Amino acid sequence: MSDNFVRRVPQGERGRKRVALILEAAEQELVESGYDHMTTNAVAARAGISIGSIYQFYPNKDALVTALAEAYHAEIRGLYDRLFAEMNPRAPLPELIDHLVDPLVAYNVAKPGFESLFCSTLSPLKQMAAVDALRAEIIDRTVQVFAALCPDMDDSRRRSYIVIAVHAVEALLPLVSTAKPEERAFVLSEIKRMLQVYLQPVLSP
Amino acid sequence: MSDNFVRRVPQGERGRKRVALILEAAEQELVESGYDHMTTNAVAARAGISIGSIYQFYPNKDALVTALAEAYHAEIRGLYDRLFAEMNPRAPLPELIDHLVDPLVAYNVAKPGFESLFCSTLSPLKQMAAVDALRAEIIDRTVQVFAALCPDMDDSRRRSYIVIAVHAVEALLPLVSTAKPEERAFVLSEIKRMLQVYLQPVLSP
């Protein structure tokens, strides 16, 4: 994955802290300004470090945001790994959806940068491989879940349903995160219901 | 709507032509480059006019894109006006959805700038009032349709369902426009099915 996009993999405690600092600042700037309006100088200022330090770790702005995307990707992967360990693929659909959607929504609420990166079909991010990879991961994992559930279905057809479902979720995540706290549960349950009634007839036998 | 964001409402034939020329060029640039990467100079060049002329009609880049959004808004409004005239609100849900979604999808395919503007939760467009207004129009009109269908339901509850449905559609429009021609019909029918099964239980009594 990353590798040649990272200038130096920090070994020391100090370095790791710095990278975390940078990524955190980048995340906040990304949320506030978006990719194009986020400046590397602002990231540095926010992180309380010098601009040069950013370029010690990332060769350019793109690599910095890519690193952020990959960090999310890694965490999402972890999320799914845990999911797969615990989940019973023979569980009823609503339960499956709970298991798939809840962690994603929780992660999205916790990490607003994730939304800024992921929930967009537009702008330069559209061309960012790391964002595509992230979306692909989510789709692939979900496909796997449903592959266990209805093994008879045509692969590409199953994938089509999931692609549509994932895009819908992608668009609805911001609705959850921007909803007033008292409405959040309702919005979330509605998203799940939408998925459930959409997938029910085609996926279960 | 427009108001103080337009420097001068062109009265003459000539002026109206120029504005159309500018908006057309802006649309194309928006599609090719996105809001941030589209330059006002490129718009002028594409329109075959001078950069100064753009600023004769629009005080800044934002106002130019806002005007584009408002042009879409006006056309969408026309779309719905015609819809309301022809539509039978007592028709079965799938038919209603056809009537609501088909023109929107057709419009989106015909005007790629619409998608660039509308189908994005992100970046400066996020804060653009005109885009919000456009979305609000779509939501309001749809709410009206369903208000006729199930007048007993709580207003805000009905609106919640529609908001969710519209956001889902918003996210899925790009899937239609980027789909291979032979898949387009399938994607479209799936979107409609999703809406149908999502709205059926809550809207019809």
Next chain:
Amino acid sequence: MSDNFVRRVPQGERGRKRVALILEAAEQELVESGYDHMTTNAVAARAGISIGSIYQFYPNKDALVTALAEAYHAEIRGLYDRLFAEMNPRAPLPELIDHLVDPLVAYNVAKPGFESLFCSTLSPLKQMAAVDALRAEIIDRTVQVFAALCPDMDDSRRRSYIVIAVHAVEALLPLVSTAKPEERAFVLSEIKRMLQVYLQPVLSP
């Protein structure tokens, strides 16, 4: 030659003046700082214009300096054209050398930027095509002169002598321009004498 290195060929009087202003400022900066230390901002400041204006005419620093080199090249070409019209190739060698060297030395004294660009085997200028072309022009023209003088000699051999002679002159031009006024004539005559005694035995039959 130039063409795609020039962003816009100024048509108006005003534009031509501006380009001249820029090139003049660039020349002075080049003399004072050398290519690498000359900054485009300093050129703009010296020209009394904004940095943006430079980029209206030249797409980058390199193109600006290239334009300077090409301006010198064009003038040098003019120098040689006049030379060829007036010169008698059957004249004795010392006279030929006078005709060849005097204008070059005069030009170099008048345009210190020429020296900064031309009299260097080093640094990024080494790779600048325009400087190579300039040197090649001087060599080619000189070769032509001597081709008339001793037509029997092997072409490549004649060229070898001229290449050596031109490089020597190139190195000695700065000696002339930095010499104290009262020594200048002496240095110049010595350079010519060196050329004369070097070329005499090989070129004249």
Next chain:
Amino acid sequence: MSDNFVRRVPQGERGRKRVALILEAAEQELVESGYDHMTTNAVAARAGISIGSIYQFYPNKDALVTALAEAYHAEIRGLYDRLFAEMNPRAPLPELIDHLVDPLVAYNVAKPGFESLFCSTLSPLKQMAAVDALRAEIIDRTVQVFAALCPDMDDSRRRSYIVIAVHAVEALLPLVSTAKPEERAFVLSEIKRMLQVYLQPVLSP
């Protein structure tokens, strides 16, 4: 010579090795990139030491390159010392020139950094005292040789001839080092012939 430009004269074996390592790396970087494009970090990397260590020995980039120039200077001095011991100043001019030029050419071919430093009238090197001193040494020594040969001549006049001759050689050294191997001998012999015919009439009685 060195003096306040050197931060610390390394006493120990270890220190002397480090300095040699640094200078060697600096030389290679100088050849590959030129003074302006050579970075101190690249020198450190090439030397396999830390950037800090360079600044332990040299206060800045300039001092580092100056040290290199002085190293060349010292070796050139050694060259001339040996020369003087062996040379017969009453030898015929061509032989004298052989004795003077051959070692210089050999040295230049062996140490490409020498050329990068010495054979340039330009850029920051122009102002580098150490390069001037190096050139002065070569001129002084050559003057001494010819002082023995024609003791009657006016000192300053003799020096003038030598200055011109040395500058010519300076410019022609790169021609030797870049020449194709099969042409190298020819170029070298031509340089010597130029010197010979130039100096013959003025220096020998």
Next chain:
DNA sequence: TATGAATGAGTGTTCATTCAT
């Protein structure tokens, strides 16, 4: 003493916007 992470002034360049013509 050696290290190399950290610094930040300075570079080339872009582009929204202005205004003289």
Next chain:
DNA sequence: TATGAATGAACACTCATTCAT
């Protein structure tokens, strides 16, 4: 009114140099 040359703040990025460890 239309033009497009002119502006200059702002940006991504570099690299000589410092200094805490």
